[in-house]
Amino acid sequence: MPEPMYPPITAEEELMPVADPAGRRSAGRPPRVTREAIAEAALRLGPDRATLMTIGRALGVDHSTLYRHVKGRDDLMSAAVDRALDGVGWQRGAAEDWRAYLVRVSETVWDLYERYPGVAETIRALEATPPSVVHAFAAMCDELAGAGFSGSDAMLVVDSIMDMTNDSAVGWRRLAGASANGTTVAEAMRRSWEAEFAAEGTGNSVAAAMAGVIAGEPRHWWRRKLDLLLDGAAGLLARKSG
Structure with missing residues (x-):
């Protein structure tokens, strides 16, 4: 069994006060568990397995200790999202x-969703938007406004791209899961498209093409959707400039 990353906190340390929300640290030894360490453990475990109990075990502390740094599961997941997005270059x-900027940021977000399975679903499920997502959205809108988009058009473009990227990541992850008949959901869905027209004794190019998409590379289809949205954004900018 691997050694815990952090040694267990002693009873004496359990009674020590921690830093207040304004960042002022109380007297005494600093806590060995931080909000950042908790968030990193949540990302390593994955949102599906990350609970206060499992994270406490991963860090070698009682789960009650974590309440010093997170208020509950939603706050825990919000911290994990913030940590996942930390370091992304939101400035152009x-x-x-503007187009190269949006491609780079979108590719980075897609990479994060692949690296941390479940983060896309977490962002969608949380009642309160994580602070990192709020700041990222605002930064992207500011960059597009600086490139000539109106404020409302910038918001529309960013919202459309981020929504599509999130929805695509969630959908493709679901397709990779197991279906009731023992195959993947993707395989079951592909067969359903092919079978619909086969039962009628006819072929259908759309059904065949969609079956190919389902069996194909997720990033490729997502990038085609992204290009479509970017072309639409270019049209918005052209109308504003015209």
Whole structure:
């Protein structure tokens, strides 16, 4: 059994006060468990397995200790999302036009969803939007406004791209899961598209094409959707400039 990353907190340390929300640290030894460490443990475990109990075991502390840093499961998941998005470059580079900027950021978010399965579902399920998502959305809108988009058009573009990316990540993850008949959901869905027209004794190019999409590479189909939205964004900008 691997050694815990953090040694168990002693009874004496359990009674020590911790830093208040304003960031002022009380006297005494600093706590060995931080909000960041809890968030990282949640990401390693994955949202499906991350609970206060499992994270407490992973960090080598009683789960009650975690309440010093997170208020409950929703706050725990919000911290995990913040940690996953930490370090993403939301500002547009000097050499980036608005389209290259949106492609880079969108690719980065897609990579994060692949690296941390369940984060896309978590963002959708939380009642309160994690602070990192709020700040990222605002930063992207500001960058598009600086590139010439109106405020409302910038919001529409960012919201559409982020919604589509989240929905696509959630959908493709579901397709990778097991179906009731022992195959993957993707395979069951692919067969249903093919069988619908086979039962009628006819072929259908759309059904065949969709079956190919379902069996294909998720990122490829998502990128085609992204390009479609970016073309639409270009149209919005052209109408504003015209």
